[in-house]
Amino acid sequence: MKKQRYFQLTQDAVTKLAENYGTPLLVLSLEQIEKNYNFMREQLPQVKIHYAMKANPDLRILETLAEMGSCFDVASDGEIRTLAELGISGDRLIYANPIKTGSGLKACNDSGVYRMTFDSEAEIKKIAAACPGATVLLRLRIDNAKAHVDLNKKFGAPADKALSLLKAAKEAGLDAAGIAFHVGSQTVVADPYLEALDLVRSIYEQGAKEGMKFRVLDIGGGWPIPEPRVRFNLAEMMAQIKARLDEDFPDTEIWAEPGRYMCGTAVNLITSVIGVNERNGQTWYFLDDGIYGSFSGVIFDQWDFKLISFKNSGKKHQATFAGPSCDSLDIMFRGKMTEELEIGDLLLVPLCGAYTSASATTFNGFHKAQIVVWEEVREQLKLRLAKAV
Numbered sequence: 001m002k003k004q005r006y007f008q009l010t011q012d013a014v015t016k017l018a019e020n021y022g023t024p025l026l027v028l029s030l031e032q033i034e035k036n037y038n039f040m041r042e043q044l045p046q047v048k049i050h051y052a053m054k055a056n057p058d059l060r061i062l063e064t065l066a067e068m069g070s071c072f073d074v075a076s077d078g079e080i081r082t083l084a085e086l087g088i089s090g091d092r093l094i095y096a097n098p099i100k101t102g103s104g105l106k107a108c109n110d111s112g113v114y115r116m117t118f119d120s121e122a123e124i125k126k127i128a129a130a131c132p133g134a135t136v137l138l139r140l141r142i143d144n145a146k147a148h149v150d151l152n153k154k155f156g157a158p159a160d161k162a163l164s165l166l167k168a169a170k171e172a173g174l175d176a177a178g179i180a181f182h183v184g185s186q187t188v189v190a191d192p193y194l195e196a197l198d199l200v201r202s203i204y205e206q207g208a209k210e211g212m213k214f215r216v217l218d219i220g221g222g223w224p225i226p227e228p229r230v231r232f233n234l235a236e237m238m239a240q241i242k243a244r245l246d247e248d249f250p251d252t253e254i255w256a257e258p259g260r261y262m263c264g265t266a267v268n269l270i271t272s273v274i275g276v277n278e279r280n281g282q283t284w285y286f287l288d289d290g291i292y293g294s295f296s297g298v299i300f301d302q303w304d305f306k307l308i309s310f311k312n313s314g315k316k317h318q319a320t321f322a323g324p325s326c327d328s329l330d331i332m333f334r335g336k337m338t339e340e341l342e343i344g345d346l347l348l349v350p351l352c353g354a355y356t357s358a359s360a361t362t363f364n365g366f367h368k369a370q371i372v373v374w375e376e377v378r379e380q381l382k383l384r385l386a387k388a389v
């Protein structure tokens with residue numbers, strides 16, 4: 001079974017990149033983005049990929065994926081307009097935010113976006129008034145207690161309301177094409193997808209009995225990236241989902257909205273230790289990137305980032321890691337095992353591409369981490385290829 005690999009810088013590259021560009025620095029591999037796209041295409045050939053650009057809206061990622069033929073999942077007028085400015089036509093977009101703004105619907109009309117999701121009567125009225133005839137998918141609520149980030153607490157209609165809402169959409173003149181779901185971000189087993197597919201199949205069968213034929217199914221995002229202490233086999237997971245789609249939805253157009261999966265493995269962060277302190281018997285390390293910068297996933301996603309110091313003393317101790325701002329919320333990790341560090345030491349944080357720079361702020365006047373493209377800087381600095389882990 002094919003194994004997914006990911007981008008990780010060598011110690012030499014980390015040192016030279018920090019010398020040349022300073023820290024905090026995000027290093028983006030567009031080759032890794034291409035690999036991720038191709039891997040998903042190979043594993044799920046029947047799926048039309050819509051990159052969920054909220055995970056990382058870097059223009060170079062968008063351009064790379066657009067060139068490869070990807071479609072896009074957007075959530076706002078800003079995202080729609082960004083893609084329009086890149087020359088990506090509206091028919092490649094799905095406006096997959098179940099609650100839309102007036103400016104979002106206007107941007108749809110301006111850019112030719114006609115595919116969207118909804119999960120309430122109120123939204124049907126809004127869409128029918130602003131974008132008559134739009135193709136709509138009902139966002140179904142999926143109960144997945146195992147999801148790392150459960151989006152179903154906020155969105156999705158219950159299964160017993162699905163058909164009546166789709167009928168109401170049709171009666172309002174919309175093209176009620178099917179169902180969309182999101183099993184929750186960083187889902188590491190196939191089961192929640194398979195359970196969701198069972199649910200959708202029963203709704204589609206019931207719909208057929210009542211004269212409603214659905215032609216589209218959107219299986220959403222949620223696809224995982226490696227994380228500390230979690231084991232999963234992505235190829236196996238995708239193979240199980242593919243088999244079920246082949247069996248139960250052979251004549252249905254299948255869409256997916258991967259976000260984290262597409263960009264998470266393609267970026268490394270290089271951050272420096274800028275302060276050291278002993279407080280109440282605990283060692284504290286202060287870094288030049290923090291919760292308000294690239295590490296917001298610690299709060300938003302309860303994400304545990306791996307820190308690589310390249311030290312091999314064999315002696316590790318527990319320490320607290322905090323960001324550079326003056327806010328006491330700006331603490332990333334407590335009790336994290338680490339080698340002893342000094343001011344000026346560099347830390348490499350792999351798997352830093354999703355929901356990192358996308359939500360970074362300049363709180364307290366700290367600048368966001370600069371982003372460089374690995375395939376450009378490695379030539380200039382004559383660096384060895386990054387390690388494929």
Ligand SMILES: Cc1ncc(COP(=O)(O)O)c(C=O)c1O
Nearest residue numbers: 052096185221222257258259260
């Ligand atoms: C509607 C929708 N689709 C796709 C995604 C991307 O999810 P993930 O990054 O887990 O693949 C999200 C994430 O919030 C979402 O809300």
